[in-house]
Amino acid sequence: MPVTKFNAAPLLAAAVAAVLAGYAASCSAQTLTVAWRNKPPHQYIENHVEKGILLDRAKQVFSEAQLPAKFVEEPAKRIWNNFKIGTRNYCSIGWYRIPERESLVQFSMIFHTDPPHTLLVGPAAVAPVLAHKTLASLMSDETLTLGVVDGVSYGPELDALISKSRNRIERSTTAPMVMANMISADRASYMFIDREDWEFLHDRDRSMQGTTQVDLKGMPQGLDRYIVCSKDVPAATMNKINRVLARLVPQKKTTSG
Template identity: 50%
Template sequence: MNQRALLAGLCSALFSGAAWSAPATLTVAWRDKPPYHYTEDGMAKGFLLERARSVFDSAGLTVRFVNEPQKRIWANFQHGATNYCSISWYRLPEREAVAQYSQPLHEDLPHTVLIAPGMANRVKAHTTLASLLTDPTLTLGAVEGVSYGPALDAMIKTSKNQIMSRTVETTQMLRMLTVGRASFMFADREDWEFFSAKNKASQSVVRYDLPDMPAGMKRHIVCSRDVSQETMNKLNQAIAATGGTNNPGHSKPTK
């Protein structure tokens, strides 16, 4: 075979994909949850979004990040989306049924209780979480469709409080609390610190920490079942190489 024929054969193989094919692009979805990941002035921001970008970059993966609502993200997993990942999720049995989990990306602090204006004395009359959840005269504001962690989810389900459940973002529930739509709510401490720094109305809300609040949960990257074990291994190695769960955002969220 002469040199011209050899080169022609190599080019044909390359263009046909026989010798090489580009790796599939992963779609990485994130939902609005400031200060973890959110949009401000048209820019995607957030300490955990930045960390996730660093992890995927360190893993050498081709990705595109998209902002999608929580319900759509999990509907995509349930309906068999391919080459699809999402960031910052608790490990729950119903989610493990439709997606595979990375090693922990971040570890939350325990939730805090936020008390509506004028309700501090009635809520603080309870010195434990167990006692607080037995009071039928108080209204608990809960964001529908999110998890507060398995332990707290179970306690909310059996609570004697009146439950005001709404399909809203956490920041919207926080605003509802400031105008007294509920007596109290549970919140991530990072969520509250970010919200209170930006909203004057939050000054009337009282933060209350209880001794029997469940420990903070770990957050993971989740991917569709078709994503290869090799890719998951790369993600886990990148998470470990970039600090595991010990990242700056844990104690000092981006404002």
């Protein structure tokens, strides 16, 4: 009787392929940690309830993309340190795209577009601030103190202006809303504040009544914000996020030369 040789290679290859496919599927289904910093009205907690226009949008994005996600509040410095140390399956919402972040994270399509920043001025500094007609003139005044929230970016243009400013600089790792209270108490002359943040704060915090909102010539245009994810997050996951964003958020048209 002839002996039939059994070739196990195709079965072995199929088994390996099935295991790899299962592993890939399990990786893509892993729960993402989505960190957000306290920044009303974009994202905040009120009466133990998570709220905010961008937090709600982010939850909608991950839900419609069918991506399991756990949302956690964390300070800005901790969020970016987590990216620096290579925390896996990690995303965050509402960040500017600046060069030093490119090596740390993947950027989504546009998540939100800010209006231009405005200035929040303390009670004792209104007159000396209004003596300036342009932002460049204001930032050359050595008698004034600029309050800066440390660990975040105001966008490339404002970051550059701050780094070259002749104002005294008062840095703090507090949230922007806390910095606004420092301005109200004249612990610094003025600060840059998101216009949407100021509108929210002005209507809800009576301590802001002594402050003044000022606009000067030379303020940069508002910037786009993005969802960012750690480099290990699969391209397929980013594509799912982007497909939802393309439906929800107006995207800027690009031209090729």
